Amino acid sequence: MKIAIVGGGIGGLTLALALFDAGFEDIVVYESAPAIKELGVGINILPHAVRELAELGLLDDMYAVAIPTQELVYYSKRGQRIWGEPRGLAAGYKWPQFSIHRGELQTLLHRAVVRRLGESRVLTGHHLGAFSQKGETVEMEFLDRKGGVKVASAEADLTIACDGVHSTVRRAFYPNEGPPKWNGVTMWRATTEAKPFLTGRSMIMAGTFSRRVVVYPISKKHDDRGMSLINWVAELKIADDQPMPVQDWEFIADRDEVLKAFGAFEFDFLNVPEMIRNSSTIYQYPMVDRDALDTWVHGRVVLLGDAAHPMYPVGSNGASQAIIDARVLARELALKPSVDEALSAYDAVRRPATAAVVAANRKVGPELCMEIVEELAPDGFTRIEDIIPVSELEEISARYKRTAGFDPNVLNVRESLSVKRG
Ligand SMILES: Cc1cc2nc3c(=O)[nH]c(=O)nc-3n(C[C@H](O)[C@H](O)[C@H](O)COP(=O)(O)OP(=O)(O)OC[C@H]3O[C@@H](n4cnc5c(N)ncnc54)[C@H](O)[C@@H]3O)c2cc1C
Numbered sequence: 001m002k003i004a005i006v007g008g009g010i011g012g013l014t015l016a017l018a019l020f021d022a023g024f025e026d027i028v029v030y031e032s033a034p035a036i037k038e039l040g041v042g043i044n045i046l047p048h049a050v051r052e053l054a055e056l057g058l059l060d061d062m063y064a065v066a067i068p069t070q071e072l073v074y075y076s077k078r079g080q081r082i083w084g085e086p087r088g089l090a091a092g093y094k095w096p097q098f099s100i101h102r103g104e105l106q107t108l109l110h111r112a113v114v115r116r117l118g119e120s121r122v123l124t125g126h127h128l129g130a131f132s133q134k135g136e137t138v139e140m141e142f143l144d145r146k147g148g149v150k151v152a153s154a155e156a157d158l159t160i161a162c163d164g165v166h167s168t169v170r171r172a173f174y175p176n177e178g179p180p181k182w183n184g185v186t187m188w189r190a191t192t193e194a195k196p197f198l199t200g201r202s203m204i205m206a207g208t209f210s211r212r213v214v215v216y217p218i219s220k221k222h223d224d225r226g227m228s229l230i231n232w233v234a235e236l237k238i239a240d241d242q243p244m245p246v247q248d249w250e251f252i253a254d255r256d257e258v259l260k261a262f263g264a265f266e267f268d269f270l271n272v273p274e275m276i277r278n279s280s281t282i283y284q285y286p287m288v289d290r291d292a293l294d295t296w297v298h299g300r301v302v303l304l305g306d307a308a309h310p311m312y313p314v315g316s317n318g319a320s321q322a323i324i325d326a327r328v329l330a331r332e333l334a335l336k337p338s339v340d341e342a343l344s345a346y347d348a349v350r351r352p353a354t355a356a357v358v359a360a361n362r363k364v365g366p367e368l369c370m371e372i373v374e375e376l377a378p379d380g381f382t383r384i385e386d387i388i389p390v391s392e393l394e395e396i397s398a399r400y401k402r403t404a405g406f407d408p409n410v411l412n413v414r415e416s417l418s419v420k421r422g
Pocket residue numbers: 006007008009010011012030031032033039040041042043102126127128129162163164165166167168189249304305306307313318319322
């Protein structure tokens with residue numbers, strides 16, 4: 001079967017590896033960008049997705065560049081500790097959680113695809129412009145993204161759209177859907193080289209959903225020399241009547257604007273204004289998602305990752321869910337007697353699962369504890385137990401893990417999604 005993967009991001013490249021592992025060989029990844037470059041800043045890969053990458057033989061590659069996250073701690077806007085929990089191996093998972101530069105993850109996936117499938121299997125500079133279906137064949141036309149000039153046409157028996165939040169394929173099926181939905185939050189993202197904070201492997205969040213920072217180290221290279229490459233996201237909800245910021249992952253923000261919004265975030269464990277002042281380029285992006293669809297399958301074209309279920313970056317699930325999509329789809333294609341049955345099975349499992357995460361993230365996911373504390377103790381507290389019982393904090397966290405599929409008690413014992421065909 002000839003398989004076309006549109007988009008060589010995290011989902012598309014993982015899918016190429018998962019399909020190859022499941023016995024498919026005639027796979028081509030078509031990527032719009034002229035080259036696979038290390039774009040973006042940090043992301044987290046949670047244990048359920050790390051398991052999938054580990055079973056694809058990528059665990060050592062991840063350890064070589066990423067930070068295995070040890071704990072996640074939530075603080076109020078005053079820097080008071082609300083709740084902290086161990087993460088990854090420290091939390092009893094069989095697999096770590098990794099904080100990693102998105103570009104480094106994409107590069108390591110790309111390298112693995114080239115090594116296993118061959119260089120000719122990833123075609124950069126191929127932006128899907130149009131496609132149509134004739135019977136069980138998908139015909140595609142690729143353009144040069146900048147000039148709009150046609151560079152190639154191709155056919156496939158199955159096309160999997162992994163073309164991200166601005167998916168061309170999704171737009172073709174849902175032409176009236178419009179742009180992604182903005183919740184009014186602007187995200188500023190950057191990295192800062194600095195001395196390690198807390199354990200040196202801690203991820204922290206401080207503030208409330210309308211003004212908060214998310215901070216964690218992402219680089220083993222820096223860690224090896226006693227430093228941290230600290231990834232941070234500063235999020236500010238502005239008035240609802242403001243126009244949505246530009247949706248461009250590489251849009252450069254105004255540092256003074258960020259400093260103005262987070263000048264008060266000077267905590268004893270982390271000086272946020274100093275971190276902002278010393279950072280590399282700051283990128284700006286709106287916090288967006290989309291409503292769930294009623295199907296991801298349209299004949300022999302199917303959606304995956306952000307193209308299927310863009311979600312707020314709450315609870316660190318965007319990339320992880322794309323990775324799991326890839327593994328489930330590869331498994332179903334390998335095991336089901338027909339492509340149609342495989343696509344239906346994938347749709348039936350992954351669409352509701354990810355819709356639940358999108359919905360949970362709209363309700364601030366595990367970060368609810370920060371909202372509760374702000375509501376009940378806006379001027380600070382002496383003992384967190386006086387504000388909210390520890391059992392409730394535990395349940396907020398556990399509930400989100402169950403929804404997003406990374407409850408350790410379930411993940412550690414569930415069967416592998418690997419399928420090795422002869
Ligand atoms: C440049 C960039 C930077 C990012 N930075 C961050 C970040 O810092 N933090 C964060 O949380 N998330 C970031 N993301 C989003 C994050 O990677 C995804 O939310 C998540 O990993 C899900 O992966 P995905 O494969 O579905 O989408 P993505 O990783 O977004 O990959 C989509 C891929 O499809 C390609 N593509 C798009 N349209 C076409 C087309 N018509 N034809 C062919 N190829 C196409 C894109 O170039 C991209 O490589 C970034 C995405 C991109 C593209």
